[in-house]
Amino acid sequence: MPLDDALMARLDQAEFWAAYLFEDDAPEPDLDGEEDEESLKAEFHVGGGLALVLDLDVNNGYFNLALSAPELPEPADLGWDDQAHFHPHVMRWSELDLLARALALQDPQLRHPGPVLALLARFVVLDEPDDPDAITPLMDAAFRVMRPSPLDGLRPETRGWFELRDLRGSGLCWRAGDNGHLAVEQLDRPYSAPRDLYSLRTPDSDDFPFTAWAALLDRARRVLATATTDASLHDPAIRAALSRCTTGEGRTHVASLVEALRTADAAHPVLLRALAEPVSRAESCWAVEVLAGLPQGSLVKRWFGPSPLAAGRSWELSLTLATESRPADHDRILTSDLNDTLKQAGLGRAEIAGEMARQEADGTYVSVSTSVDVLIRDDLSHGLSLISQILRRHNAADTAELRYGSSPYDLIPVP
Template sequence: MPLDDALAARMAEPDFWPVYLFDDDAPDVYCDDAEDQESHVTRFGTGGGFALVLELTLALEYVDLDLEAPGLPEPANVGWDDQAHFHPHVMPWRELDLLCRAVALHDAELRHPGPMLALLCRFAFLAENDDLDTVTPLVDAAFEAVRPGAAGGGKVRAETREWFDLRNLRGTGLVWTTRADGYDAVGQDGTDGLPLYSLRTPSSEEFPFAAWSALLTFARGRTAAAAADPVLARPAVREALDRCLAADGHEHLRALADALAAAGYGNRVLLRAVADPVDRAEACWAVETLAGLPQGELVARWFGPSPLSGSRSWRLSLSLPVRGRPERFGPQAAEQLNAALQAANLGSAGLGGSSLHPEDGGYVLAEQHLDILIRDDLARGVEVVSRVLHTHAAAGTATLRPQGKPDVIPLRPPT
C-alpha cells in the first residue's frame, strides 16, 4: 500500500517538516476545535499481515506508532513522541533499516531511503553496535528525497544531525537482555547522557514482544529471498556484482543492471534500484541485498567515514534568576543564546520551564530554566553561553549544569 495521498501531499508543503520534527521555529498550526485538528494515518506494510501504522496529529505535536501483526486482535502501540511524556525509543537503527528494506521490497512505491525512513527515524535510536558510517548516508538520502536541499561541504543534513543529537544512546549504559519468554528487551544501567524512554524494557507488559519478533523474522526472510534467486549465481551476473562490491562499485552499476536484465532477474524493485536509483544509497542497499552482505557493510565502503564520526553532544540545564528583571528577559536571553550558539555552529538553546516563588499571598516568576545543547566542543559552547550571560550581567547568578547532574559548570568572564 503506497503512502497515504493526503499525507504525501501534506509532506510537500513547506511547513510540514518543521512541525513534524518539533522544530523550535515551526509555525503554529494549533486549532481550538478538536474535531478540526489536522491528523494523518499511514501504513507501512511488509506483507504477511505485518504493518507499522503511523498516526500524527500535527497541531498537538503528537506522533504515534502501532504494530499490526497476525495474532494481534488490534494494533498494538509500540511508541509515541510528543513534547511531554514521550516514549520514542522503539528500535535500534538496524531494525528500522531492515524494516524499510522489507517494505520497499513489498511495495515498489515506497522506495528506500525515502518517506518511511524520514518519518520513522524518530522511533529509532543509535545503540552501541551502530556504526555511523553505515547510518548517515541513508538518513541523509531519506531527507533529501522528501525535503530536497543540498547539505553541502561534505556535511550531514541538518535533519540528520538533529536526529543524531536526539537519538544517540551509544555510551549511555544500554543493556540488552533476553526475557524469560525468549524475546530481547532493552534497559539502561544508569546514564551518562540521554535517558532511555521505551516500552521495550525487560519488565514491560505493554510492548508486543512476540509480534515484534515475528515482524523482524518476516522482514529478514523477505530480504533473504531476494538474494536467493539462482540467476544471481550465473557467472556474468556474479562478475558484475563482484565489481560493485569495491569502494568504487557505484561506478559499475550500469554493467550490473545490464547483466541482471539479460539473465532475467525478476525482482523489479532491486533491478530498478540498481538501474535507476534516486540516490546512490538506494543502489547501495540493493547491491548489499543481492550480494547477501551484512546490513551496512557496503554503505560504509561506498560512502567512507561519516562526517559525524567523533561527534558528541552535551545537554545542559541553565537556571536563570529573573526576579527584578524585565518581563521578557528570560525569553530574550534564550533567543540570544540560541542565535549565538547556532551562529558558531555549536548547538542551540530554548526555554524549558520556570519556577515560581510565593510573594505577598501569591506567586511571582523567580527563575527561567533553559535547555542548552552543545555540539562537539563543550568548552567553546560554554564560552558562548558565558559571553551572552555576562553581556546581561546575569552570569553571576545563573547556574549551568549537565542535565540531571549536580555538577556546576563555571561561567567565567570572556577573555
Template sequence: MPLDDALYERMGEPDFWPRYLFEDGWDGEDSDGEDEEDDEDAVEAYRAEFGLGDGPSLVLDVELDNEYVGLGLRLPGQGEPVELGWDDQAHFHPHVMRWAELELLARAFALHDPALRHPGPVLALLARFVVLDEGDTADVITPLVDAAFGLVRPGGAAPGGAGVRAETRDWFELRDLRGTGLTWTDEGRRSAVGQPDDPRTIRPLYSLRQPGAEAFPFEGWDELLARAAELVGTAAADPALDGPGVRAALKRCTGARGYAAVGGLADALRAAGYGGSGAEVLLRALETPVSRAEACWAVETIAGLAPGTVVRRWFGRSPLTDARHWDLLLTLPADVPGATAHALDAALRAAGLGWAEIAGSTSTKGPDGTYRTVSTTVDIRVRDSLEQGVTAVTEVLRRFDAASTAELRHEAAPHERIALD
C-alpha cells in the same frame, strides 16, 4: 498505498517536517500562513500503515496540532493496533526498535511497495522510534539517514556543522544511548531492552519494550521482522545470481569505488533474467538511484551481504564518528528578559555550534499565596567546541546584561560550573 494522498502531499509542504520533528523553527502557522491555534475546530491528523501482506503491520499516527507521533502494531484479526511507543513533548516513550530492525523493515517495505523508495519516507518517518546502542556506528547509519531526509525534504535543512544534514545530527544525538549501560536480553523470542537505574543518567531509556513487559506485542513484532527478513532474503536467492557475469559485476560493485559499476550490474542482471519479488525495485535502484545510498542497499541486498558492509566501503568514515557535544544547563534570574533564550538559540544555530531551548522555571509562593517566578532554566547543546559555544552564550548574555547573574553548569554529574566572563 501506505502513505495516503493527503499525508504524501502534506509531507511535501515546507512546514511539515519542522512540525513533525518538533523543530523550534516552526512559527505556529500552517503552509497557508493561517494561525491554526485560532481555529478551535482544526485537527490535523494522519495515519500511515506499513505491512507485508496479511501479517502484522506498523501503524503510524501523526497529530501535528498536538505534537504527537504514535507507533503501533496491527495484528491480524484485531481492530486497533497495539501500542509500541510514542513521541511527544511531555511523557514520551519513543525507544521501540534497534537501527538494524528499522533498516530491515524499511528494505522490506520498499521491496513490497515500489512507492516506498529506500532510504526514504519509511526511514525518515520512523527513525524517531530507534534507540542506538553499543553495536551501532555512525559510519553505517548517517549516509542512509542523510539520504532519507534528502529525498523527503530536499533543501529543507542546511548541512549540520559536522558535515551531515541538520536533521541527521539532531536525530543521532537524541537517540544515541551508547555508554548508558543499555542491554538487550532475549527471553525466548522476546528481545527486550533495559538500562540500569541510575539517577545520574542524562540520557535515560523510555521504552515499553523492557524485560517482563506484558503489554508489548513481542510475538507479533518478531513475526513482522521474520517476514521482512524472508522477503529481503529472496532477493539474494535468485538462480540468475549464479551466472559468472553477474558474479563478476557484483564483485566490482562491492568494492570501495563500486558505485561507478552499478549500471553494469543492472545490465548483467537483466541479461541473466533476474526477476521475482522485488527485482524491479532493486533494478530501479541500480539504474536510476535517487541517491548513492539507494544503490548501496540494493547491492548489499542482491549480494546477500550484511547491511552496512558496502556502506562503509562507499562512504567511508562518517563526520559524526568523532563529533562531540556537551549538554549544559543555564539558570537565568526572573528579571532577565524572556527573549534571551531565543537569542541564545539563534546565535548558536547561526554559528553551527548547537541550540538552546527553555526547559522550565522555578517559582516560590509568597505571603499572599500567589506564586512568582524566580528563575528560568535553559537547556543548551554545544557542539564540536565547548570554548566557542560558551563564548557565544556569554556574548548573548552580555547583550541582555545577564552574564553576571546567570549560572551555567554541565548537565551531567557532578554538574561543574562554567565561568561566564
C-alpha cells in the same frame, strides 16, 4: 497505499517536517482552521497481515506507532513520542533498516532510504553496536529525499536525531526475556549518561506485542530473501559485476552491474530501479548489499567512509537566568538570541526548560529564575564564548549560572 493523498501532500510541506521533528522554529498550529480536525495515518504492510501503523497528530505533537497482526484484535501500541510523557524506544537501527528494505521491495512508493526512515527513525534507540559510519549516509539520504535542500554533507536532521536517540554508554542491555524474545533494559546507568530508556519493550513488559513483533521481523527477512532467489543471479557476469561493486570504489561499477542484470533479466524490479535510477547513492548501496548477500551497512561504510558523527562531540549544559526585577520577557529574548547565535554558528541550540517562582505572603507569585537547556556541539570553548557574549549583551553575565547538564553538574565559569 501506505501514504495516502492527504499524507503525501503534508510530506511535501516544510512546516509538516518542522512540527514532526519538534524543531524549535515550527509554526504554531492554526487551531481555528480545518487542520485541527485532521487525522493522518500511515500503514506499512510487509505481508501476512502484519503492518506498522503510524498515527500522526501534528497539531498536538503526538505520534503513535502500533503493530497490526492477524492474532491481535486491534493494533497494539509499540511506542509513542511527544514532548511530555514519551516512550519512543521501540526498535534497534538494524530492525528499522531491515523493515525499510522489505517495505521498499513490497511497495515501489516506499523508496529506501526515504519516507520510512524519515518517519519511523524517531522510534529507534541506538546503543554500542550502532555504527555512525553505517547509519549516517542512509539517514542523510532519507531527509534529503523528504526535505530537498541544495546543501550537501551531514544533514542537521540526522545529527539532531542521532543525538536524541543515542543511548550508547547509558547501560543499555538487550537480552531475551522469559518469552524468548529480545527486550531492552537499562542496567547500571552511569551518572554521566544524558538520557534514560523509555520503552514498552522491556523484559517484564505485558504491553509489548513480542510475538507479533518477531513475526514482523521474520516476514521482513523472508521478503529480502525472496528477492534474491532467481537462479539467474548466479550468472558469472552478474557475480563478477557484484564483486566489483562491493569494493570501496564500487559505486563507479554500478552501470556494469545494471547491464548484467538486464541481460540476464534476473533482478527484482525495485532493486534494478535502485541501481539504474537511484534517488541517492545510498539507495544503490543497499541494493548491492542485498544482491551480494552482505551484512546490513557493511558496504555503506566502504562506499561512504567515516561519518562526521563518529568524531562529533556534544555537551548538554544548563543555564540559569535570574528573572527577579527583570522585564517579563527578558529571559525569552535572551534565550532566543542565544539560540539564533548558536544555530547560525553551527554550534548547537538553546531552549527554555522551566521557570522557578516564589510565593509572596499575599499569595502572588514572583518569577525568580528561568532554566535554559543549551546544547554545544564540537567546539565547547567557542560555544562558551558565544554564551558569554549573549549574557553580556543582555546584562545578565553577573547573575547567570552555567553548569554541565549531567552529574556531577559542575559549575562552568562564564568567560
